[in-house]
Amino acid sequence: MKPVTNFSTGSLIGSVDLAIDKATTARIFDKTTSDLATLAQSGKPLFGIQESNAGKVVIFGGGVPVVLDGTIVGAVGASAGTVEQDIAVAEAAIAALGHQAQSSRES
Numbered sequence: 001m002k003p004v005t006n007f008s009t010g011s012l013i014g015s016v017d018l019a020i021d022k023a024t025t026a027r028i029f030d031k032t033t034s035d036l037a038t039l040a041q042s043g044k045p046l047f048g049i050q051e052s053n054a055g056k057v058v059i060f061g062g063g064v065p066v067v068l069d070g071t072i073v074g075a076v077g078a079s080a081g082t083v084e085q086d087i088a089v090a091e092a093a094i095a096a097l098g099h100q101a102q103s104s105r106e107s
Helices: 015-028 033-039 083-096
Strands: 063-068 071-077
Touching: 015 033, 015 063, 015 071, 015 083, 063 083, 071 083
Parallel strands: none
Antiparallel strands: 063 071
16 A cells, blocks of 8 residues: 655655554554554553554554444554644544544544
């Protein structure tokens, strides 16, 4: 699958890679990256997970799994705004495709 990007004026170039990595993270773990952020804190069950997969795991919001007929079929990643904005953009992109975003804590 080829990533689709929309590079906003004023965005940091690194945001493109972050968006791709957020989508990848959400899909390989079938969780929102905001959920992973909570689970990856010190003393939590997934502490240190961001060091896996060649360090490409992103543990802050903006990566959201895509659900079709109850099955996760992909993920969307957004970056360049605040964490809250990135989550909203990813969820809006999924909704625009006519699919359902996996909400936080759903998995």
